Amino acid sequence: MTAVTEPDVTIDSRGATCPGPLMDLIGKVKSLDPGTVVELQTSERNSTTDVPEWLEKAGHDLLEIEERDDHWNIYLEVD
Amino acid sequence: MHRIAIVGGGTGGTVLANRLASELRRELEAGEVEVRLITADPNHVYKPTFLYVPFGEKTVDDATRPIEELVDRRVTLTVDEVTGVDTERNRLSFADRTTSLHYDQLVLATGATLAPETVPGLAEGGHHFYGPDGAERLRDELADFTEGHLVLSVVGVPHMCPAAPVEFTLMVDDWLRERGRREAVDITYTYPINRAHGLESIADWATDLFAERDINLETFFNVDEVDPDAELIETVEGDELGYDLLVAIPPHRGSDLVTDAGLGEDGWVDVDRHTLEATAADDVYAIGDVADVPTSKAGSVAHYEAGVVADRLASRARGETPTATYDGKTVCFLEAGMDEATFIEFAYGEEPYVREPSKPLHWAKLGYNESYWLTARGLL
Ligand SMILES: Cc1cc2nc3c(=O)[nH]c(=O)nc-3n(C[C@H](O)[C@H](O)[C@H](O)COP(=O)(O)OP(=O)(O)OC[C@H]3O[C@@H](n4cnc5c(N)ncnc54)[C@H](O)[C@@H]3O)c2cc1C
Numbered sequence: 001m002t003a004v005t006e007p008d009v010t011i012d013s014r015g016a017t018c019p020g021p022l023m024d025l026i027g028k029v030k031s032l033d034p035g036t037v038v039e040l041q042t043s044e045r046n047s048t049t050d051v052p053e054w055l056e057k058a059g060h061d062l063l064e065i066e067e068r069d070d071h072w073n074i075y076l077e078v079d
Numbered sequence: 080m081h082r083i084a085i086v087g088g089g090t091g092g093t094v095l096a097n098r099l100a101s102e103l104r105r106e107l108e109a110g111e112v113e114v115r116l117i118t119a120d121p122n123h124v125y126k127p128t129f130l131y132v133p134f135g136e137k138t139v140d141d142a143t144r145p146i147e148e149l150v151d152r153r154v155t156l157t158v159d160e161v162t163g164v165d166t167e168r169n170r171l172s173f174a175d176r177t178t179s180l181h182y183d184q185l186v187l188a189t190g191a192t193l194a195p196e197t198v199p200g201l202a203e204g205g206h207h208f209y210g211p212d213g214a215e216r217l218r219d220e221l222a223d224f225t226e227g228h229l230v231l232s233v234v235g236v237p238h239m240c241p242a243a244p245v246e247f248t249l250m251v252d253d254w255l256r257e258r259g260r261r262e263a264v265d266i267t268y269t270y271p272i273n274r275a276h277g278l279e280s281i282a283d284w285a286t287d288l289f290a291e292r293d294i295n296l297e298t299f300f301n302v303d304e305v306d307p308d309a310e311l312i313e314t315v316e317g318d319e320l321g322y323d324l325l326v327a328i329p330p331h332r333g334s335d336l337v338t339d340a341g342l343g344e345d346g347w348v349d350v351d352r353h354t355l356e357a358t359a360a361d362d363v364y365a366i367g368d369v370a371d372v373p374t375s376k377a378g379s380v381a382h383y384e385a386g387v388v389a390d391r392l393a394s395r396a397r398g399e400t401p402t403a404t405y406d407g408k409t410v411c412f413l414e415a416g417m418d419e420a421t422f423i424e425f426a427y428g429e430e431p432y433v434r435e436p437s438k439p440l441h442w443a444k445l446g447y448n449e450s451y452w453l454t455a456r457g458l459l
Contacts (some may be wrong), residue, residue: 019272050272054316078279
């Protein structure tokens with residue numbers, strides 16, 4: 001996995017409970033061009049499994065999951 | 080005079096106004112306080128009734144009562160649409176009036192709005208039972224539907240009553256069996272995330288029941304577009320699903336009032352989940368579907384929130400510090416067919432336990448629906 005420093009789009013879903021962050025991501029990805037790098041910020045642990053599963057199903061690339069003090073940053077590239 | 084304004088005369092606003100009428104009885108009679116309920120619709124609508132309309136068990140009329148029959152006479156009732164909230168100057172504005180209304184404390188209880196138009200083809204290709212017209216059209220469609228593929232698709236989350244799509248699916252299965260048509264109808268239920276429902280215990284319960292009753296389940300299914308001519312659903316994930324009758328839970332949004340007033344995105348008011356006070360303005364509360372709290376958009380939530388906010392408003396009106404808080408209490412009955420139901424109860428951070436469905440719980444749900452009119456009046 002590559003380290004991502006500069007996402008094109010950041011979605012702040014911290015504080016939202018499951019399935020909020022995943023739904024925020026799905027809602028947003030629809031409108032993005034292929035190649036866009038997205039950072040999803042989530043404080044919901046389930047997102048670290050739900051989001052990669054959805055990316056696999058929908059055919060987008062998971063780049064990196066970064067653990068911070070009180071949340072996770074999930075980076076992905078829109079296919 | 081201390082003025083309390085409540086916008087929206089649905090479940091939350093009506094219960095709240097009636098609670099305040101009794102909690103602030105003395106202050107209201109002494110003319111020290113005004114409780115004003117402002118609502119756009121002269122009728123109060125009890126939406127849970129719509130679930131039974133497609134099956135011919137209830138009518139849209141059963142869901143409706145004039146609002147003035149339900150509110151305490153000490154409440155000042157105004158039937159009008161609020162078009163603007165100025166949280167700096169504590170004022171409300173109206174569509175057809177040049178005057179505005181001052182409030183000391185404001186509660187927004189404007190509910191959720193259906194937004195089928197946000198998905199191409201959905202309004203033309205799909206049916207729903209989330210409003211009076213939709214429920215009646217679906218009843219007519221269902222009456223003639225004797226064979227083919229029925230798809231129940233949860234297109235938008237969050238939506239009102241998270242249980243209702245599962246209930247409809249289990250009810251339609253039973254209803255078709257009773258008519259001897261189940262063999263000729265395939266049923267598919269779709270949900271946006273990787274399980275059948277947002278709450279894991281309901282997802283597990285529904286998944287087992289769907290398997291037992293031969294109902295197909297499609298997860299990670301996010302509708303991108305509906306093609307009404309080809310009767311085809313296309314998903315964000317790249318899947319396609321054909322249908323003969325599509326029953327879709329349309330996307331929901333809150334109220335433009337909220338977005339315009341800078342109180343929250345997508346029309347849902349950002350609130351403290353325990354005090355229900357708006358985070359972006361003083362003297363403003365939100366209850367019911369329009370409040371963005373991490374639980375279901377359900378009438379029971381609106382009801383419990385109304386109780387908490389009534390206490391808080393009454394304390395402030397008397398110059399005391401409010402202490403009542405909401406712990407996320409949510410109660411739902413779930414129909415598991417045409418004559419059995421279950422019941423769940425949970426609070427913030429809790430996973431509900433789903434009981435074995437039974438006939439007495441089905442009758443309890445119908446009994447609750449009948450006694451709802453007493454609840455709205457504040458008597459139960
Ligand atoms: C099919 C279906 C089945 C359901 N089943 C259940 C169930 O079994 N159990 C359960 O607990 N919940 C159920 N619900 C959910 C429940 O109906 C809602 O959660 C509840 O009505 C929310 O109450 P509310 O006061 O927030 O909004 P509402 O009851 O929707 O009321 C909103 C009010 O605000 C008014 N309004 C809106 N905008 C304005 C404005 N700008 N100016 C003035 N007035 C305005 C409207 O006219 C309306 O009167 C169901 C919902 C549906 C659709």
